[in-house]
Amino acid sequence: MTSATEPETPAAGRTAATPRLIATDLDGTLLRDDKTVSDRTVAALAAAEAAGIEVFFVTGRPVRWMDVVRDHVHGHGLAICANGAVVVDLHDGGRFVDVRPLExxxxxxxxxxxxxxxxxxxxxxxxxxxxxxxxxxxxxxxxxxxxxxxxxxxxxxxxxxxxxxxxxGSGGSDGGHGHxxxxxxxxxxxxxxxxxxxxxxxxxxxxxxxxxxxxxxxxxxxxxxxxxxGPGVSKASTLARYCAERGIGPEQVVAFGDMPNDLEMLSWAGTSYAMANAHPEVLAATTYRTAANTEDGVAAVIEQILHGMP
CATH class of the missing domain: 3.30.1240.10 (Hypothetical Protein, Haloacid Dehalogenase-like Hydrolase; Chain: A; domain 2)
Structure with a gap:
């Protein structure tokens, strides 16, 4: 069992290459069991963004349950909600940027x-x-x-x-995506x-x-x-779309999750971590492990990534 300070990582403590994007689930992953974000995790997310690594929250939660992390989305302001069915701009009151509906x-x-x-x-x-x-x-x-x-x-x-x-709090969607x-x-x-x-x-x-x-x-x-x-809608498919728009390949993504709705995303990302508290299928599908959500497992990996950066 890994600890919060010593997660399993590739290449003796660092990812194979400095990632451009971190994609993390919320419940059971980034959030503690009381649905809060720890001070350590807040600091790690801010440090990643300051180092030029984008952070995407990728969750099954609806938009109305995103207040708990609204203040921790930095540069882009975007979050993927409802298992990939919607993308919202949390900097703009939760405006829908993209909707992939079920007919x-x-x-x-x-x-x-x-x-x-x-x-x-x-x-x-x-x-x-x-x-x-x-x-x-x-x-x-x-x-x-x-x-x-x-x-x-x-x-x-x-x-x-x-x-x-x-x-x-606002209607419609923008740009090249929509209802x-x-x-x-x-x-x-x-x-x-x-x-x-x-x-x-x-x-x-x-x-x-x-x-x-x-x-x-x-x-x-x-x-x-x-x-x-809807058919083909998942955390992975929507994340892949937004990464492609930014010129980010899966090998440049580090992903974290704990439940079956994270499986496609964890398989798509070049580097993926299962939380120590993860569902057995998630543990079996990922190469790396980190500590439980109650022990700041996501923050521990981010800290190691930042420590390993040139």
Whole structure:
């Protein structure tokens, strides 16, 4: 087991080359269990940016849950949220820069297929304006603005489709990216499915087999809660797009994660670290390890990277 001060690193304590970008998950990775960012981690992130290394937060969280790290995004201001479905500018009030939605027809097909494969499943629909859920879906975070109805109603609700508001405080997107799919003002960024009895990985396997052709399935919760994005949408695919725009190759990226929704990103990055507290699949898929999120494992690696820079 590695310690917080001695993470496993390539080439005796340094990455093979000085990275240009650090991509890190939040929950279970950068954040401590109380959802705070430690002083050591704040200092390490700032030092990396000062050294010319971009830091991207790449998370399954919706935009409205990004306040905890808003002050720690430096030069570019961008964060990848909802497992790659949205990119937001945290320097501009959470403005949506890019949205890669799940089309309503695909979401409805997923609901029907997952219900048939795993009776008892309940669903929530995450749109750019917020979350709405079925009556039996557990309200993990109560949202007073949520609409409660069947998944079919939530996916076909004209008011929800046409709501132009967004969860970050400003509307629309910019430049070369934007809302796709339904062509409406309030697209679906994520469908969530919960099962009260199945084990998390069992539920994930069943759902992927039943409906994998309609979307990208993953999970980041210790419960049987699945997160479903549009086909091909993942942390890795969106990160790769933004790295390509900056002329950054995967070999110049160091990534950190702990759960199955990080697997594609960790496999894509040239250097990847699993937290000591990571899911077994993540530990098996990554070459390097660092200390747990409670022991500032991300900061420990950043400190070593900076120490090894010329």
């Amino acid at each position: 309503s027809a695909a979401a409805l097909a997923i609901v029907h297929a997952v219900r048939a494969a795993a009776p008892g499943a309940s669903f929530a629909v995450e749109r750019t304006s917020g979350i709405h859920y079925e009556p039996h879906y557990p309200p993990f975070q109560l949202d007073p603005c949520a609409r409660i109805a069947s998944a079919e109603e939530l996916l076909d609700d004209e008011e929800l489709l046409d709501n132009d508001g967004d969860e970050g 796709e799919g339904d062509g409406r003002g309030n697209p679906i960024v994520k469908l969530l499915a919960f099962h009260p009895e199945l084990a998390p990985d069992e539920f994930l396997g069943l759902a992927r087999t039943a409906a994998g052709e309609h979307g990208s399935f993953t999970r980041s919760s210790p419960t049987a809660l699945l997160e479903i994005s």
